[in-house]
Amino acid sequence: MTSLHCSILLVFVFVFVFVFVPVPTAHAQIGLVLPLRKDSKTSQFYTTFQMGSHRATINAVADLGGEHLWLSCDGYTSATYAPIPCDSAKCEVAEGIGCIGCNGPARPGCSNNTCGAASGSPFMPYLTSSGFFEDTLSTKDRVELPEILFSCVDDDYLVGYAAGATGMAGLGRTGNAFHKIVSGRMNLPDRFSICPPASGIGKLTIGGGLPAKSEISGLLKSTPLIVNEFPGGSVAGRDPSHEYFIDVRSIKVAGEAVEVKESYFAIGKDRTGGTMISSVQNYTAMHTSILKPVARAFDKAAADMGMRSAAAVAPFRACYRAETVKRTAAGPEVPAIDLILPGNDVYWRISGANSMVEVDRKTMCLALVDAGSRPETSVVIGAHQLEENFLEFDVAASRLRFSSSLLVNNKSCSRL
Ligand SMILES: *[C@@H]1O[C@H](CO)[C@@H](O)[C@H](O)[C@H]1NC(C)=O
Numbered sequence: 001m002t003s004l005h006c007s008i009l010l011v012f013v014f015v016f017v018f019v020f021v022p023v024p025t026a027h028a029q030i031g032l033v034l035p036l037r038k039d040s041k042t043s044q045f046y047t048t049f050q051m052g053s054h055r056a057t058i059n060a061v062a063d064l065g066g067e068h069l070w071l072s073c074d075g076y077t078s079a080t081y082a083p084i085p086c087d088s089a090k091c092e093v094a095e096g097i098g099c100i101g102c103n104g105p106a107r108p109g110c111s112n113n114t115c116g117a118a119s120g121s122p123f124m125p126y127l128t129s130s131g132f133f134e135d136t137l138s139t140k141d142r143v144e145l146p147e148i149l150f151s152c153v154d155d156d157y158l159v160g161y162a163a164g165a166t167g168m169a170g171l172g173r174t175g176n177a178f179h180k181i182v183s184g185r186m187n188l189p190d191r192f193s194i195c196p197p198a199s200g201i202g203k204l205t206i207g208g209g210l211p212a213k214s215e216i217s218g219l220l221k222s223t224p225l226i227v228n229e230f231p232g233g234s235v236a237g238r239d240p241s242h243e244y245f246i247d248v249r250s251i252k253v254a255g256e257a258v259e260v261k262e263s264y265f266a267i268g269k270d271r272t273g274g275t276m277i278s279s280v281q282n283y284t285a286m287h288t289s290i291l292k293p294v295a296r297a298f299d300k301a302a303a304d305m306g307m308r309s310a311a312a313v314a315p316f317r318a319c320y321r322a323e324t325v326k327r328t329a330a331g332p333e334v335p336a337i338d339l340i341l342p343g344n345d346v347y348w349r350i351s352g353a354n355s356m357v358e359v360d361r362k363t364m365c366l367a368l369v370d371a372g373s374r375p376e377t378s379v380v381i382g383a384h385q386l387e388e389n390f391l392e393f394d395v396a397a398s399r400l401r402f403s404s405s406l407l408v409n410n411k412s413c414s415r416l
Pocket residue numbers: 101102103104105106107110111112
């Protein structure tokens with residue numbers, strides 16, 4: 001046989017294997033379960049899966065505000081890869097932006113007549129324009145999902161993301177979001193959950209819910225996800241309405257309501273304000289007029305617990321001598337910060353390991369940063385505050401189910 005025949009046969013085998021093997025039923029019920037690991041330098045979380053006929057390993061940073069899956073396609077080769085043509089039904093569904101060409105040689109990420117994609121990063125002041133492509137996603141658990149939509153970016157677009165990341169899994173509220181494509185391919189409802197670990201391996205689950213007899217279902221509270229529809233401006237080319245907002249009404253520290261004007265929490269007419277969740281911002285950032293009274297109340301309650309102040313270490317405002325802070329299995333024992341949500345007794349508790357950061361062996365700081373007096377969003381809950389919290393985004397029903405720190409109940413994301 002000539003090598004041409006061989007490669008045609010090879011293509012046929014790959015197409016056959018990937019397209020015609022149905023998703024095993026067990027996976028269809030629990031959805032796609034992917035590992036989630038922490039990058040300690042950036043506090044970002046990344047997931048790992050395989051793409052294409054060579055099963056190239058992809059480490060994609062999970063971004064709750066990201067529009068779609070994008071990959072660095074430098075060096076990517078696959079026999080099952082295909083560009084989405086312009087003027088195709090798929091391009092229309094993907095809401096492609098124009099038609100992209102490339103001066104060759106043809107390779108993944110470089111083809112003519114390709115459905116245009118605008119890919120964004122919170123670390124870049126511009127969108128990068130590359131086409132939409134699709135290929136088979138597979139996992140070590142032998143799940144194979146053909147025709148998973150992604151766009152290609154150059155290596156240098158990975159600036160700001162965890163070292164070793166080769167892509168970004170966009171988990172925003174968009175039609176092309178990674179969860180939406182995957183759950184659609186599995187005929188499952190559009191929902192996903194993250195359980196980002198502080199150490200060990202957590203989970204990103206797409207499509208499936210918690211098992212009925214899960215140990216943590218009793219810990220979960222639920223709150224509506226708010227859509228911030230007409231953003232006043234866009235940061236780094238991103239549309240804030242892709243992010244998930246929740247309706248935080250007030251904040252309690254050690255059980256006491258902190259005095260903050262309610263209007264700071266609301267989403268204003270210009271669409272600024274509100275509280276959103278970010279998996280790519282390292283620490284929770286608050287409007288100065290919220291952070292100041294929260295830090296003051298925390299400091300007072302901390303002093304009552306015998307914590308002794310230390311000189312502040314930027315960017316943190318309130319720091320303590322580590323030797324005066326009691327340690328527990330759930331992290332440092334410090335005053336709890338509760339984000340109060342609508343409804344009876346619904347709050348997100350920030351405690352222990354989520355509240356504090358060890359800046360050196362002698363100093364521990366309250367892990368909140370100042371977003372200034374005119375931030376676009378009043379409170380951005382950051383990655384450090386998401387660690388060891390289970391969060392289920394039921395996008396179809398617009399609800400968030402969340403656990404607060406699992407460590408408090410002697411559970412963890414790696415043992416879920
Ligand atoms: C795209 O078309 C142009 C003009 O016909 C051609 O020069 C170029 O090589 C093509 N690119 C690819 C990737 O095939």
